[in-house]
Amino acid sequence: MEASATSKLLVSDIASSVDHVPSNYVRPISDRPNLSEVETSGDSIPLIDLQELNGPNRVDIILQFAHACSTYGFFQIKNHGVPEKTIERMMTVAREFFRQPESERVKHYSADPKKTTRLSTSFNVGSEKVSNWRDFLRLHCFPIQDFIDEWPSNPVSFKEITAE
Numbered sequence: 001m002e003a004s005a006t007s008k009l010l011v012s013d014i015a016s017s018v019d020h021v022p023s024n025y026v027r028p029i030s031d032r033p034n035l036s037e038v039e040t041s042g043d044s045i046p047l048i049d050l051q052e053l054n055g056p057n058r059v060d061i062i063l064q065f066a067h068a069c070s071t072y073g074f075f076q077i078k079n080h081g082v083p084e085k086t087i088e089r090m091m092t093v094a095r096e097f098f099r100q101p102e103s104e105r106v107k108h109y110s111a112d113p114k115k116t117t118r119l120s121t122s123f124n125v126g127s128e129k130v131s132n133w134r135d136f137l138r139l140h141c142f143p144i145q146d147f148i149d150e151w152p153s154n155p156v157s158f159k160e161i162t163a164e
Contacts, residue, residue: 009106009109009121010102010105010106010109010119010121010135011025011121011132011133011134011135012098012135013102021133024130024131025130025131025132025133026130027130028130031130045072045074045075045076046064046067046068046071046072046075046076047075047076047077047078048061048064048065048068048075048076048077048078049061049077049078049079050077050078050079050080050081051078051079086161086164089161089164090161090162090164092161093155093157093158093161093162094137096155096158097137097152097154097155097158098135098137100154100155104154105119106119107152108137108152111124111126115138116138116139116140116147116150117138117139117140117147117150117151118137118138119135119136119137119138120135120136120138121133121134121135121136137152139151139162141162144163148163
């Protein structure tokens with residue numbers, strides 16, 4: 001039985017069946033960023049080089065993380081040691097996961113923000129007044145043996161590739 005757009009749990013299942021963003025996803029103007037107040041200094045997203053994380057510059061690198069998180073809220077990293085082929089495989093299996101039928105993906109849906117493995121649209125669906133227009137799959141990964149059994153088993157290669 002197909003649910004209506006308003007009863008669907010995931011944004012990816014709503015988006016193709018609506019011609020406008022549903023009101024529960026629209027933030028009030030007062031909660032939106034004011035673009036005229038956004039700093040235009042030309043700063044870019046902080047890029048942190050991890051090459052010397054375990055060397056004499058460790059403290060400096062950790063301070064770069066602290067600064068990026070407190071100033072920007074996010075950052076990019078390079079020289080993280082993850083091979084490009086591994087990243088490509090992870091991106092492929094993630095796309096395969098999100099392209100599965102709704103019935104397969106929602107097996108992992110949860111509105112419980114404390115769950116260590118969950119598919120959702122918002123961090124706390126029950127308390128947020130406005131939902132985020134996105135879907136995400138949250139996976140705790142360390143130590144892998146404590147969480148891998150919770151991870152999706154479809155696509156078949158998901159656990160193996162994600163663990164890598």
